[in-house]
Amino acid sequence: MNVPTMASLFAENKQPEVLFWVGCAGSFDDRAKKITKAFVKILNKAGVSFAVLGTEEGCTGDPAKRAGNEFLFQMQAVTNIEVLNGYGVKKIVTACPHCFNTIKNEYPELGGNYEVVHHTQFLKQLLDEGKISLEGGTYKGKRITYHDPCYLGRANNVFEAPRELIQKLDAELVEMKNCRKRGLCCGAGGAQMFKEPEKGDKDVNIERTEQALETQPEIIAAACPFCNTMMTDGVKNKEKEASIAVLDVAELIANAEDL
Amino acid sequence: MEILPNILFAVALVVGIGFFARNIKKLIRNIKLGRKVEVDDNPAKRFKNMAMIALGQSKMVVRPIAGLMHIIVYVGFIIINIEVLEIIIDGLFGTHRIFASLGAFYDFLIASFEILALLVIVAVVIFWIRRNVIRLRRFIKPEMKGWPKTDANWILYIEFILMALFLTMNATDAKLQQLGALHYQEAGTFPISQFLLPLFDTMSIQTLIFIERTAWWLHILGILFFLNYLYYSKHLHILLAFPNTYYGKLRPQGQFENLDSVTKEVKLMLDPNADPFAAPADDAPPPEKFGASDVMDLTRVQLLNAYTCTECGRCTSECPANQTGKKLSPRKIMMDTRDRLEEVGQNINSNKGEFKADGKQLLDDYITREELWACTTCNACVEACPVSIDPLSIIMSMRQYLVMEQSAAPTELNNMMGNVENNGAPWPFNQMDRLNWTQES
Ligand code: SF4
Numbered sequence A: 001m002n003v004p005t006m007a008s009l010f011a012e013n014k015q016p017e018v019l020f021w022v023g024c025a026g027s028f029d030d031r032a033k034k035i036t037k038a039f040v041k042i043l044n045k046a047g048v049s050f051a052v053l054g055t056e057e058g059c060t061g062d063p064a065k066r067a068g069n070e071f072l073f074q075m076q077a078v079t080n081i082e083v084l085n086g087y088g089v090k091k092i093v094t095a096c097p098h099c100f101n102t103i104k105n106e107y108p109e110l111g112g113n114y115e116v117v118h119h120t121q122f123l124k125q126l127l128d129e130g131k132i133s134l135e136g137g138t139y140k141g142k143r144i145t146y147h148d149p150c151y152l153g154r155a156n157n158v159f160e161a162p163r164e165l166i167q168k169l170d171a172e173l174v175e176m177k178n179c180r181k182r183g184l185c186c187g188a189g190g191a192q193m194f195k196e197p198e199k200g201d202k203d204v205n206i207e208r209t210e211q212a213l214e215t216q217p218e219i220i221a222a223a224c225p226f227c228n229t230m231m232t233d234g235v236k237n238k239e240k241e242a243s244i245a246v247l248d249v250a251e252l253i254a255n256a257e258d259l
Numbered sequence B: 001m002e003i004l005p006n007i008l009f010a011v012a013l014v015v016g017i018g019f020f021a022r023n024i025k026k027l028i029r030n031i032k033l034g035r036k037v038e039v040d041d042n043p044a045k046r047f048k049n050m051a052m053i054a055l056g057q058s059k060m061v062v063r064p065i066a067g068l069m070h071i072i073v074y075v076g077f078i079i080i081n082i083e084v085l086e087i088i089i090d091g092l093f094g095t096h097r098i099f100a101s102l103g104a105f106y107d108f109l110i111a112s113f114e115i116l117a118l119l120v121i122v123a124v125v126i127f128w129i130r131r132n133v134i135r136l137r138r139f140i141k142p143e144m145k146g147w148p149k150t151d152a153n154w155i156l157y158i159e160f161i162l163m164a165l166f167l168t169m170n171a172t173d174a175k176l177q178q179l180g181a182l183h184y185q186e187a188g189t190f191p192i193s194q195f196l197l198p199l200f201d202t203m204s205i206q207t208l209i210f211i212e213r214t215a216w217w218l219h220i221l222g223i224l225f226f227l228n229y230l231y232y233s234k235h236l237h238i239l240l241a242f243p244n245t246y247y248g249k250l251r252p253q254g255q256f257e258n259l260d261s262v263t264k265e266v267k268l269m270l271d272p273n274a275d276p277f278a279a280p281a282d283d284a285p286p287p288e289k290f291g292a293s294d295v296m297d298l299t300r301v302q303l304l305n306a307y308t309c310t311e312c313g314r315c316t317s318e319c320p321a322n323q324t325g326k327k328l329s330p331r332k333i334m335m336d337t338r339d340r341l342e343e344v345g346q347n348i349n350s351n352k353g354e355f356k357a358d359g360k361q362l363l364d365d366y367i368t369r370e371e372l373w374a375c376t377t378c379n380a381c382v383e384a385c386p387v388s389i390d391p392l393s394i395i396m397s398m399r400q401y402l403v404m405e406q407s408a409a410p411t412e413l414n415n416m417m418g419n420v421e422n423n424g425a426p427w428p429f430n431q432m433d434r435l436n437w438t439q440e441s
């Protein structure tokens, strides 16, 4: 795995085409780290010129903002923008819809203007440009249902890129009762990931997992590290982890390519 | 003697419209209690949204059955205004069916009104059944007890009665035309009310005129009553849906507002030349409150949202928190905001135009913290709303107040925020370990 940092490229006077924004989950969460690595393997294979910020990256401030701490959010944002602008970053790709949304939509007003794409959009682009090819062997004919992350789908209207990738794997894409614009939250957004849910009849991720299970999938595909955790917990709660895998779209592609 | 009805009519009209204007003034004053916001960007897009969503009902048809019936009632309501115009002219000048001179076109108009009136009656009956017999889930949530439920039914009854009066008026008119009664020239075709004619077969001309006049008067008085009922009802949306969709959010749903007041402070903190201990200038405005604890802290758009809410519950039925039995209901957030705003408005009315502190506020007295913290900010409510209301923005404003003014976030969130502040990640990991994943297999 070749993972250059902005600092090291900068020292060599080089500028990568795209900055890979790893995000906190992608850097620290054991499950999400696998997604990060899968994505990097694809970037390496496709020969994409990229770099990460590494230790210079800090939380985008999304969970702080949605918890109501606008102050902390803006402090994070301003600090990150300073680093990004310092390196003259133009294009950013990230596997986290929360980072994606925040940098794309909320940073510009604070002085951070970049072209921001989600990794599923980026992968779709690589595919269209012929830089990766998907034969799909491993997943041919498998029933895969796709969970729309709120901050990618409804919040930013990215619905098709992940679906097209899944279909390219020759898999059978089955839709849940709530999908696309009417997708149901996994329960992690709005900083809920970091606290116990309020009292209710059940947890949101269980409800969403039930919707997924109704489609009788072999795989639940996600495109967000937080959704991934919530759905994985849901599948475990239903004791279905032996028969149903929860995988990020990047992992599906990396697996299919045997990376 | 002849002109007495005309005078009475003019009085009724002036009183009806006068009351209405007074309420609208109150409404505007209340909305202006909110913070001013800049919403004059991109008028073209805003007009387009208004045309599509309010006029074109594009979001209603997401649920096809309710959507179709709603369109019938809506079109019926708009078209019937031509009829109302005729009634007003007739009423003021003592004419009868003044537009009759339009000839065949008039026949066509009356015929289409009648058909619509019947469709409206059918739709209203189905709406009533959905609320009272089938009891669709979103109509029987806790916030729908009492007035909200009564209000919804009242609207249906009034619409039913208005349509029934309209058909009765036409039927007796047709009969009088057949009998060649003085004043009742032949005009209009009556594809629906003709079926009512047998009811009136045995009646004398006097009785028929009495029924026709009564129906005519009740019809127009009913409309004036309905106009004034709006202010107290969820039915206000028939007017406010238009400005509300115009002022609706244009940015991507995921993009939340960056608070300017905070930006100023952050800039000051990071400015190496700023003196952190400098006393504020004497003429400096008092520091802005962060977030909202009462209606005056909300924006005018948020308050307009509250008055526009139709209490349809589409937001609540899509809300993941509500679906899993949590206390949060985005509809209730909107209803609470309107109720509190009305309470503040009453307070101002009875205190000669000034608000006297009443020891209450929107937070805690209406909306509980438990509701606010249950929101996942998923935007499902915003997407679902047929009139571009954004309940999430109110939830966020109130969370901002809780966190930035009161430091009253749940402990776990405080931990998370502490981590972000100290380690640049929501978990207690060292920033220097951010690249460890590259070394792990
Ligand atoms: S944004 Fe909040 S209130 Fe709206 S649907 Fe989602 S969880 Fe419910």
Ligand code: SF4
Pocket: B308, B309, B310, B311, B312, B313, B314, B315, B316, B330, B331, B334, B384, B385, B386, B387, B389, B391
């Ligand atoms: S906020 Fe919108 S969707 Fe929710 S009840 Fe009011 S009108 Fe209906």
